[in-house]
Amino acid sequence: MAGGKFFGGVHPEYNKDLAAARAIEAMPLAARLVVHFAQNLGAAPKPVVKKGDAVKKGQIIAEPQGFISVPIHAPTSGTVQSIDIFPHPVGADMQAAVIIPDGKDEWADGCNVERDASRFDAEAIKQIVRDAGLVGMGGAAFPTHVKLSPPKEKPIDLLIINGAECEPYLTSDHRLMLEKPAQILEGASYFAKVLGVNNVSVAIEKNKPDAIEAMRKAAEKLGIAVRGLDVVYPQGAERQLIFALVGRTVPAGALPMDVGVLVQNVGTSFAAYEAIRFARPLIERVVCVTGRGIVNPRNVLVRIGTTFGDVITYCGGQQPDAGKVIGGGPMMGVAQYSLEASVTKGTSGIVVLKQEEVAQFVGEACIRCGRCVRACPMRLNPSVLGIFAERLRFDDAGEHHVLDCIECGCCAYVCPSRRPMVHQFRRAKAEVRRKAAKAS
Amino acid sequence: MLTAVIALSALALVSSLLLAMVARAFAVPSNPKVEEIEGALPGANCGGCGLPGCGELARRIADGKADIDSCPVGGERVAQMIALIMGKSYAGGLVRKVAFILCGGDDQVAAKRFYYNGVRDCTSAAILFGGDKACQYGCMGLGTCEGVCPFDAMHMLPTGLPEVEPVKCTACGKCVAACPKHIIKLVPVDKRLHILCSSHDRGAKVRKICAVGCIGCTKCVKEGPEGAIAMQNNLAVVNYDFDIPDTVAAVCPMNTIRAISLDGSGDNAGVKAAAGGGV
Numbered sequence: 093m094a095g096g097k098f099f100g101g102v103h104p105e106y107n108k109d110l111a112a113a114r115a116i117e118a119m120p121l122a123a124r125l126v127v128h129f130a131q132n133l134g135a136a137p138k139p140v141v142k143k144g145d146a147v148k149k150g151q152i153i154a155e156p157q158g159f160i161s162v163p164i165h166a167p168t169s170g171t172v173q174s175i176d177i178f179p180h181p182v183g184a185d186m187q188a189a190v191i192i193p194d195g196k197d198e199w200a201d202g203c204n205v206e207r208d209a210s211r212f213d214a215e216a217i218k219q220i221v222r223d224a225g226l227v228g229m230g231g232a233a234f235p236t237h238v239k240l241s242p243p244k245e246k247p248i249d250l251l252i253i254n255g256a257e258c259e260p261y262l263t264s265d266h267r268l269m270l271e272k273p274a275q276i277l278e279g280a281s282y283f284a285k286v287l288g289v290n291n292v293s294v295a296i297e298k299n300k301p302d303a304i305e306a307m308r309k310a311a312e313k314l315g316i317a318v319r320g321l322d323v324v325y326p327q328g329a330e331r332q333l334i335f336a337l338v339g340r341t342v343p344a345g346a347l348p349m350d351v352g353v354l355v356q357n358v359g360t361s362f363a364a365y366e367a368i369r370f371a372r373p374l375i376e377r378v379v380c381v382t383g384r385g386i387v388n389p390r391n392v393l394v395r396i397g398t399t400f401g402d403v404i405t406y407c408g409g410q411q412p413d414a415g416k417v418i419g420g421g422p423m424m425g426v427a428q429y430s431l432e433a434s435v436t437k438g439t440s441g442i443v444v445l446k447q448e449e450v451a452q453f454v455g456e457a458c459i460r461c462g463r464c465v466r467a468c469p470m471r472l473n474p475s476v477l478g479i480f481a482e483r484l485r486f487d488d489a490g491e492h493h494v495l496d497c498i499e500c501g502c503c504a505y506v507c508p509s510r511r512p513m514v515h516q517f518r519r520a521k522a523e524v525r526r527k528a529a530k531a532s
Numbered sequence: 533m534l535t536a537v538i539a540l541s542a543l544a545l546v547s548s549l550l551l552a553m554v555a556r557a558f559a560v561p562s563n564p565k566v567e568e569i570e571g572a573l574p575g576a577n578c579g580g581c582g583l584p585g586c587g588e589l590a591r592r593i594a595d596g597k598a599d600i601d602s603c604p605v606g607g608e609r610v611a612q613m614i615a616l617i618m619g620k621s622y623a624g625g626l627v628r629k630v631a632f633i634l635c636g637g638d639d640q641v642a643a644k645r646f647y648y649n650g651v652r653d654c655t656s657a658a659i660l661f662g663g664d665k666a667c668q669y670g671c672m673g674l675g676t677c678e679g680v681c682p683f684d685a686m687h688m689l690p691t692g693l694p695e696v697e698p699v700k701c702t703a704c705g706k707c708v709a710a711c712p713k714h715i716i717k718l719v720p721v722d723k724r725l726h727i728l729c730s731s732h733d734r735g736a737k738v739r740k741i742c743a744v745g746c747i748g749c750t751k752c753v754k755e756g757p758e759g760a761i762a763m764q765n766n767l768a769v770v771n772y773d774f775d776i777p778d779t780v781a782a783v784c785p786m787n788t789i790r791a792i793s794l795d796g797s798g799d800n801a802g803v804k805a806a807a808g809g810g811v
Contacts, residue, residue, distance in 0.1 A: 183660050185668070429646035429661060452649060482651075512651050519656040 096339060098332040100469040101324040102502045104260045104423065106299065111382040112263045114390040116271055119406050121193050125167055125397035126178050126434040127153065128188040132227045133234045134160030141189060145172045148200035150373050153189055162225040162235045166191060167375040167395035169198040179433040181400070181419030183426040188434070191397065202371060209368050214286045217368060221282075224367035225374045225437070229359035230254060230265075230328065231420055233438035236360055240286045242349040248287045252337060253280045255296040255303060255358045256321055256328030259421030262441040264380040265358045267391045269296065269303040272362055273310035279361035281314070282368050287354060294318045294358075295337055297327055325423060326500040330355045332469050344496050359440070379435055381407045385414030385444030394435050400442055401431030415447030423501045455511040464503035464513065470496050474503035474513050481516035486523040494520045565594045565617055572613040573603055578682045580604045580704030593618070601626050604718075605702035629718040630701040630794055631686070631708065635671040636728030636787075639692035641743035642670055653679075655712045663713075666741035669731040671715060677707035698794040721795045725776040727752075729788045732765045744787055751783045761789075 130136035137154035147153060147166035154164040170193040178188040212220065222237035242248055253276065257265040269276065277294075284292050294311060296304050298320040308318045321327050321336055331342045333355060340351040348355055356364075359377065366372040375396050382389040387408030394403055400417060404410060410417075418425040419433060421441055435442075464474035472493055480489040494517055503513045570590035577585040581602050583592065592598035593614060600618060601611035608626045615622035648657060648664035654676040657663050663672045673692035685700035686707055698721060708716045715730040727746060731738055735747030748766040760774035768789065770776065778791040 179661065185661060426660070429664075455651075515651045515656060515659070518659055519651070519653070522659070 096336065097322055097324065098327075098335045098469055099471055100467050100502060101326060101332070102467050102505050103323075104325055104505060106323075107261050107382075108263050108266070108299065110261065110263075110384070111380050111389040111391055112266055112300075114263075114267070116264075116267045116378055116391045116393055118393040119395075119398065119403065121168055121195070121197065121395065122398045122402040123193070124173075124399070124402075125170075125191045125193065125395060126188045126399055126432065127164065127167060127191055127397035128178070128180050128186055128434065128436055129154045129164055130180065130186050131164060131225075131233060131396070131436045131438065132160075132162050133232060134158070134238075137161055137164055139175060139187070139189065141166075141172050141175075143172055143174055146170070147172060147191065148198055150203035150375060151200040156222070160235055160238050162222055162227060162237070163373075165225055165373040165375050166200075167397050168193045169196050170194045179428065179430045181426060181428060181433045181436060181439055188397075203373065205371050206369065207371065209282065212282075212368065214288070217282050217286050220368055220371075221364060223373070224363070224371075226360060226363050226367060227374070227437050228357055229363060229377060229437060229440065230357035231259075231424065231438050231440050233436070236356070236364070239349075239354060239356070240283065242287070242354070246349045247352060248289050248349060248354050249291055249352045250338065250354070251280065251284050251287060251289045251292045252333060252353060252355045253277075253292065253294040253358055253361055254328055254330075254333060254355050255294055255300075255307065256333060257300070258297060258323075258325045258328040259423055259425075259440070260325070261382050261443050262380045262421045263382070264378040264391055264440050266300050266303050267380075268358055268362055268378055269300070270306050273306045275365045276307075276358050276361045277310055277314060277316060278369070279363070279365035280316070280356065282364055283354070283356055283361065289354075292316045293337060295321055295333055297321050297323050299323045325502065326469055326498070329469065329498055329500060331498070344493060374437055377435070377437065377439070379403065379439055380441040381444075382441065383418075383444040383446075384449065385411050385416070385446045387411060396437060397434050399432055399434045400428060403435065403442060404431065404444065410444055411446060413447050414444050415450040416445045418443040418445070423505070424499060453510040456509040458511060459509055461508060463506045463508065467502040467506045469500060469502060470498055472497060474517075477520070478503075478511055478513045478516055481513075481520040486520050486527070489517075489520040490524040490527075495524055497521065563591075563594045566590050568617045569593050569614055572606075572610055572617065574605045574610065574702075576605060576682060576702075576704075578605060578702070578704040578706065580702065580706070604629065605704055627720045627722060628795075629703040630698045630721050631677075631696050631703065631705075631716050632719045632726060632794070633671060633677075633694055633696065634715045634717055634726070634728060634730045635669075635693065635713075636744040636790070637665070637667055637670040637693075637742045638689070639673070642667055642745075643741045655710075658712045667731055667733070667738075667745065669713060669715065669729075669733070670742065670745075672713065676710050676712070677716060680706045680710040682706060719794070720772050723770075723772050723775070724778060724791045724793055725770060725780060725789065726792055727761075727768050727770050727789045729767065732767050734766055746788045747786055749785060751785070752780055752789050755783045756780045 135157040137156045139154045141153045149169045151166045152163045153166050156163050170191045173190040173192045175189050177185050180186040218237050226236040227233040255269050294307050311318050334353050363374050379394050380391050417428045419428050497517045501514050573586040581589050583589045600614045607628050643666040644664045645666045646664050654672040654674045662668050675688040678686045678688050683700050685697045686694050688694050703718045729746040731745050738745035738747050746767050753761045756776050760776050781789045781791045
């Protein structure tokens with residue numbers, strides 16, 4: 093069962109001290125919310141509101157389409173001003189509803205009621221999790237109820253609550269573990285109940301000793317183990333986390349459930365607690381607003397749909413020499429071109445860098461030094477894959493397992509030729525998937 | 533010395549006899565026309581016909597599964613040669629087509645939304661917010677079409693738009709397929725009037741982000757012959773079945789519609805002056 097250090101990885105500057113000491117504070121309601129409809133991996137939910145509709149806080153404004161999809165709820169009460177195209181922090185312009193809050197912040201019927209969760213069985217919990225619109229809040233935004241529904245032939249014997257937060261700068265999970273440890277563990281207990289799992293572990297990188305301490309204190313009586321992990325990026329990636337914790341290797345193309353493990357983020361566990369105990373759908377989340385380009389780095393609880401511009405203004409605005417705004421962390425996040433981009437369920441952070449910290453470079457030819465090969469936690473050969481992608485040889489890239497790339501960015505981070513490999517792999521993955529879809 | 537000569541000659545004789553017998557016994561019956569047709573085809577294996585190469589097209593034509601004028605590169609001349617081989621008559625009437633970029637928004641007239649510093653390839657750049665250009669329909673200017681052109685007919689201009697050399701273009705369609713914005717079309721070489729825009733945005737938005745975009749005013753639709761230009765979702769689109777007089781270009785307030793000679797006939801400069809706009 094013993095784990096160890098996973099292969100590869102890098103040690104970027106963590107810069108977590110910028111916001112780590114700032115307690116989570118709730119941001120006042122913005123004057124205007126831009127709520128995206130596509131907030132989960134899988135099928136985008138279909139809008140069920142139109143311009144001019146009045147909505148209540150927690151009311152469904154988009155219905156899920158199919159199994160791998162969750163509803164979207166109005167983050168406050170107000171009026172739908174318009175439905176239009178807005179920049180989405182994942183790097184695309186997508187359809188969103190503009191909601192003008194009426195200031196009353198009035199819940200829809202049936203929401204925000206404390207209830208006795210012990211009466212819910214596994215199926216009921218899964219249904220609540222889906223109806224509350226829960227997705228993985230570490231960034232990938234995969235619907236939680238789907239993860240909670242492994243096929244019968246793949247029993248789960250270990251539930252890992254992921255508090256690694258290996259992405260540099262970000263401290264939202266860190267603060268949540270310090271301030272809401274009991275609630276996170278209660279949320280986790282519902283996941284464990286659905287899966288029929290007794291073995292629950294909380295995994296936290298050792299650079300957050302206070303969070304380990306807080307979680308241990310809360311976990312003691314529950315018989316839940318809290319484990320400290322080596323500080324290496326990408327420790328919080330599912331496969332790397334599982335290997336580090338219990339030494340199981342998730343095969344290429346397989347999922348954690350194939351080795352009997354399920355991983356849930358601490359933020360998702362907290363959201364599950366809110367949904368199951370208080371019937372509160374996922375309409376707000378903790379966002380770490382940080383970086384040297386922001387005047388007051390801090391962790392804020394914001395409503396889904398609050399624009400980056402409003403969040404940044406609340407945190408004192410940008411420094412005069414700010415040069416780049418990133419949705420998510422600096423390793424896997426996406427640079428934003430507009431502050432009209434709004435917080436989604438997967439937005440764990442907003443990082444603003446100073447101009448002098450923003451490296452501008454032109455990728456050059458691969459010198460075959462092999463640093464990326466040693467850094468790749470998926471044991472791929474990014475050097476060769478990058479060359480295939482560059483020459484549009486996507487079939488070859490597919491044969492060399494480009495689809496296993498988790499886009500963690502370690503290869504590009506260590507590359508002395510500054511090759512934009514992750515960008516190329518994203519293209520190659522899209523091409524390989526397109527071709528596979530065409531063939532089937 | 534003599535023994536060696538005799539031995540080798542005998543060996544050669546026996547081997548050649550053996551080869552001749554094997555060739556006869558295991559002969560693969562083939563349609564002689566296939567080879568002839570393949571000889572008539574250009575042999576560039578460009579894939580413009582939609583098949584893997586000239587050999588495959590030759591087989592299909594010989595089997596009657598493809599039309600004799602299926603090769604866009606060879607055009608009428610090759611079609612006539614294949615008609616002779618196949619013993620068919622070919623009426624002609626095939627108008628040569630060339631690739632044409634339906635966007636006039638170069639770096640001087642079209643606004644950009646952000647500074648892009650990633651992979652120099654249009655399809656890759658489109659992954660990030662659909663590209664740096666404010667217009668989501670316009671040319672991204674990173675030269676993916678130039679890269680895929682097997683005939684060196686496409687060149688990126690310093691202004692940020694590609695230019696097609698009609699003489700070299702064979703209408704193979706590689707650039708048409710490669711363009712992530714789908715704004716390259718194959719147009720008949722003898723038509724002169726083109727609308728250099730693909731934007732379906734409303735006029736008010738177009739005016740803000742591009743100085744030469746179609747604003748959907750419908751002036752050209754009214755000026756041209758009936759049915760020659762149609763509005764499709766805020767964009768004027770030319771129906772190339774019509775011959776449209778050059779004068780129609782003059783009514784466009786945005787200089788989006790332009791008279792351009794692709795086959796070298798006519799005077800482009802004069803027309804531009806008449807249209808009242810510098811390009």
